[in-house]
Amino acid sequence: MILFKGGPKLHPGEARQRIELLVPDEARRRRLLSLLADAIETAHTANVASWGLMLPASGRFIRLNVGRVMAQDQKTMAEIGHTR
Numbered sequence: 001m002i003l004f005k006g007g008p009k010l011h012p013g014e015a016r017q018r019i020e021l022l023v024p025d026e027a028r029r030r031r032l033l034s035l036l037a038d039a040i041e042t043a044h045t046a047n048v049a050s051w052g053l054m055l056p057a058s059g060r061f062i063r064l065n066v067g068r069v070m071a072q073d074q075k076t077m078a079e080i081g082h083t084r
Contacts (some may be wrong), residue, residue, distance in 0.1 A: 010055060015055060017059075018055050018056075018057070018059045018062075019033070019055070019062065021059035022059050022060070022061070022062055032062075036053075036062070036064060039064055039066070040053070040064065043064075043066045047067075050066055050067050051064065051065065051066045051067075052064075052065045053065075
């Protein structure tokens with residue numbers, strides 16, 4: 001599901017649930033979202049139509065695409081070797 005730019009919008013509460021599922025630790029989640037916000041602002045400044053954010057219902061990843069390439073793909077903590 002595309003969250004922003006050119007696709008269906010996701011209710012903020014649903015987006016929050018999916019991101020919390022992806023990154024349960026609040027400190028890590030805040031760092032990720034800060035980095036993501038900075039990247040989106042940079043892409044948006046360059047070209048408002050050049051970026052898109054995907055946040056599927058599975059909660060398995062969040063993906064920022066910029067231009068024709070993927071800029072960031074965050075997997076779940078379990079998939080990248082972190083445990084709770």
